[in-house]
Amino acid sequence: MKRILSFITVFALLLTACEGDPGPPGPPGQNGQNGVNFVGQSFERNINFTSTNNYIVDLEIPLDIELLETDMVLVYRFLGQIDGFDVWKPLPETVYTDNGGEFQYNFEHNYDFVTIYLDAPSTFDFNSLLDEDRLDQIFRIVVLPVDFINSYDININNYDDVSQYVQ
Numbered sequence: 001m002k003r004i005l006s007f008i009t010v011f012a013l014l015l016t017a018c019e020g021d022p023g024p025p026g027p028p029g030q031n032g033q034n035g036v037n038f039v040g041q042s043f044e045r046n047i048n049f050t051s052t053n054n055y056i057v058d059l060e061i062p063l064d065i066e067l068l069e070t071d072m073v074l075v076y077r078f079l080g081q082i083d084g085f086d087v088w089k090p091l092p093e094t095v096y097t098d099n100g101g102e103f104q105y106n107f108e109h110n111y112d113f114v115t116i117y118l119d120a121p122s123t124f125d126f127n128s129l130l131d132e133d134r135l136d137q138i139f140r141i142v143v144l145p146v147d148f149i150n151s152y153d154i155n156i157n158n159y160d161d162v163s164q165y166v167q
Helices: 002-017 146-152 159-163
Strands: 041-047 056-060 071-082 085-090 093-096 102-109 113-119 137-145
Antiparallel strands (some): 056 113, 071 137, 093 102
């Protein structure tokens, strides 16, 4: 009996001796993404390309979007809906016209501005563009940390992949 009592005492001491202060809590997961604590940021703009603006539109990145110099800025053009789902195409996007010409929706950005523009060879006649190619174009600008994209191997050409991490 002494042996059993001694054994229980030693066992109880071992269990209580292994306790310590709990460590700091780990980072919370975001949206069930296997512990990923990340949310990209995005905004949309409706743009009209005209000869008055030289088919160039400058957009300021909203102040409520946290932007670091190392962040990646991506731009997608809304093509419409298929079966109730939005379809987005990444820029640059080449468009071939009915009269055999071609132009591109393209963009560039600096720290806090995004410039979206129509680009074409010098022989291209912008006056030949249809209204549906110039007016009421919806663009979504997405800001993502470049380290995140590299570490999670996100296909930035597939908006569905990117949108999983965008707020």
